[in-house]
Structure formats: C-alpha cells, structure tokens
Amino acid sequence: MTSRVSCNDCSLSPICLPLAVRADELEQLDSIIRRGRAMKRGEHLYRAADPFDSVYAVRSGALKTYSVSEDGEEQVTGFYLPGEIVGMDGISTAHHVSSAKALETATVCEIPFDRLEFLSTRIPSLQHHFFSLMSREIQADRELHLLVSKKSADDRIAALLLSISARHKLRGLSASTFRLPMSRYDIANYLGLAVETVSRTFTRFQQQHILRVEGREVEILNRGALCGAAPQEILDQPC
C-alpha cells in the first residue's frame, strides 16, 4: 500500500518540505514518513479526542478540518490541499481537538510526531521549518479572523477563491480555472455565512462576468474585480 518513493521524487516537496538538508539527513527524514495512505471521500484521517500521534502531508485530493460544539453545530476550521500539512493542533493536549475528513479521494503521508521531534533536535533546519509552518498557520488564522469579523459576504467569498487560486498556482496548475473540492455548505460554514448567501453571491458574480461557475467548477474571468472585492492582505501573491 505505502510506496517506497522518496520525498526527493515527490513533485510536492518544494511546497511540503522546502529544506536544505544533507543527503543523509534527508534519508533519515524519509525513513520516518509513512507514505501514500489512501482515503475515500468522507473518510476521517482523525477525529476530535483521538490521541495525537502524527501530522500529515496531503499528497493528493483535499481535506477539511472541523470541530463540533456540544450543541452539535459544526465549525469548519480549514481546507488542506496537496503539499499542505494538517494536524498540528493537538500537540499541546496530546489529543486532537478537531477532526479531519477527506473532501474527495485523497492520499496523505503520515509523519509520526515524536520521531519528528527527535529528528528536529538533530536537524536544526527541520525544527525551524516546523516552527515556521506553525507560525504561518497562526498568520493564516489571523487573516481569516479579519475576514470573518470585518468583511462583507462578497469579500469573504472573493478572498477564498483567490486563496485557492493562489495555492493552485503554487503547484504549477491554472490560477484561473479549478475545481472547488468542498461543498457550498462547507464554504458557508468556514466563512461564517449562510449557504444561501454563498449561492446568491456566486450567481451575482456570474452575472457581473467576474466568474463562470458550474457546480464546483470555477473560472475566474475578472481577477481585478475579485481583488477589488477582496482585501489584498489575505493573499500570498499580488493581484
């Protein structure tokens, strides 16, 4: 099931592990990673309250993370695309505080955290990389905080589309045409909106010739308009 291929041969490694490490160090890192776990749509990678053992690199497909409050309502906390690392909550509690679920068929590489910690004491650049990753996660959460607490529905949806577009481009894929891995419900929940509002905004953007939307397929026709609607500070790239 798990392939023997090295991170060296993975096209995602520049995103996932942009490290300058010696060959023998990379081999050590390679040796602790369990590659190519396959997941079906709807399958859980972990659930809230599960013991925290590993973090995971997304190799293909997409995942969402979410938590459920005791009154039963779900809160989607993030979407994870290929090359991104999921599961770094839960370090402090030794248990996951949220759940991670495949939005579509996906494969992930499992990185046992205790071994990663051990290796990080040997490879300073690896330690720095994971401090850096977590710091970036905090930054992204702060940007989301701004988005959800201050911006209009239009701005929030524009920002999400531009974020996904930028992440596609990073992998060398089209920045203008892509397929949304998540449902309207997930988008609404993540952005703190009602499903109906998301739907209405998509149709309005379409009438304004900003987007072409067909189900989950999206084409950005007028990036400038989206950038105008969305606050630039959310994006990793200039508009």
Add this chain to the structure above:
Amino acid sequence: MTSRVSCNDCSLSPICLPLAVRADELEQLDSIIRRGRAMKRGEHLYRAADPFDSVYAVRSGALKTYSVSEDGEEQVTGFYLPGEIVGMDGISTAHHVSSAKALETATVCEIPFDRLEFLSTRIPSLQHHFFSLMSREIQADRELHLLVSKKSADDRIAALLLSISARHKLRGLSASTFRLPMSRYDIANYLGLAVETVSRTFTRFQQQHILRVEGREVEILNRGALCGAAPQEILDQPC
C-alpha cells in the same frame, strides 16, 4: 534596568515555562532571557514589518496585538496577560506581520528566538514546550473563529469575559472581580462588533444582574448566565 532574578523566582513561571528540566539546563535558558523591560501605556513592543528577533513573555500589565490592512482599518488579533507569550507570528517571514502595543504599564521578558531555537535542539522538553505553545495558539484562534463566525454579540462578549476571568484565576487572582485592560473599542474590534453593541450589551447584562460594570472594572454576578450565553468550548475551565 533588567533584573538579575531567575525564572525560578518568578511567580509566573508555572504558566510561562512549565518545564521539567535539569538545573544546568534551566540556567542556560535563564541566561538567554533579557528580563524586566519596562513599557509605558501605548508603547510598541514591535511593529509590523520589524525584523523578527525575539518572542516575549508578559511579566506584568497587558498587551494587544493588531494588524492594519492597507485601507487603514485596524484588526485586533489578541490580548496578552502576565505569563503569556507574545510574538510568535513572524517566524516564517523573519519579520513581524502584526504589531504589539502595551495597553497599560507593562514589563516583558525578551527571549531571542535564534538562541531559543539553538537551545531547543539541546533541550527536547523546551522544543516540545514551544511546539505546544504554538499549537495552543492555533487552537485559541480556531475557537475565536467559531465565536466570531457563528455566535451572537452576547455570546462573544460573555466568552471574552469568561476567558479573562479564567486567565486571572490561573494566576491565583479573583475569577469574579477584575479590571479589563482594554478599551471598549479594542473589545469591539477583536470580537468583530461595533463599539455601540459592546456598550449596549454591557448595560443589558448589568440590568439582568449578570454583571456589575463600572468603566473597566467588572464583577461577574451570575456566572451561570454568562456560561449559558457563551459556548462552553471556548473556556479552559468548567463553568
């Protein structure tokens, strides 16, 4: 200016550095920390775009972190009370992405990050502690995300009051009577509300005998009502 006192003698060390380390290791840690930097109300600890060199432990007083979008509006991203660590954004960019400002007279201990990283390769429990701290920061941001994107104004304000109450209690102070270090404006901005809404909610809570409010002085009269209004998952302690 900076005192020679060790972390050992600091009453906040159980919150700030709950570590089981050998005496010589603690001494190493002690030696890299610059203690007792004094700050006046309104003074900046760092500003967005400043080079990232250090993280800081709050010793007394209180700070807020915030960022400013290019259209000039401020977003308050967090409040930091004694024993808490501020400045862990910016690791990935080598520059701070937000600013930190003293809400009142405060003192902080500076921890140079490059030395902390080096020491973390030597002291695994220290490395784990900082991974854990950042993980907790991510958790807190996710809870805030839920609060801001799904909950009513009442719930948001109740949750903030309960959070501050819990953090006071952790330091052995009163959980029911305390002084808010931040203005109504900061509360509103942080929670994604208008100042007027915060003000109105405080007066209504007072009419309902849930709170006694006098400027920044707050007394919680009916904790159950606050807990009922606020979602429990936000809190670190049972209601």
Add this chain to the structure above:
DNA sequence: CGGCTGATTGATTGTGCTCAATCAGTGTGG
C-alpha cells in the same frame, strides 16, 4: 420510481451597524 442530498431562488425578518447626540473624564493653553 421515490427518497435523498446539494444547490438555487424568492420573500420576510431581525440582529447588529451606521449616523447622531450627549456626557464624563482628562489634559491643554490662554
């Protein structure tokens, strides 16, 4: 087919924002 979920569109309502005025506290300068 019937039942299901997910998406869209319409009509109505409501929470919280905006605009506006007032007031208290504080510091400033004549």
Add this chain to the structure above:
DNA sequence: CCACACTGATTGAGCACAATCAATCAGCCG
C-alpha cells in the same frame, strides 16, 4: 482658574445586510 478640545463611553433612531423560512430543482442512488 476656567474654557476648550479631545477621547472614550453611553444611548437613541433608522436602516441594511445577511439570516431564516420556504419552495423548487437537479443529480444520484437504493
């Protein structure tokens, strides 16, 4: 010393954006 300006907080009135309630439709699978 007092008038003044300025900031922070409170209260009121009206409005707008997005939620809610409701109906319809498309696609999918048992």
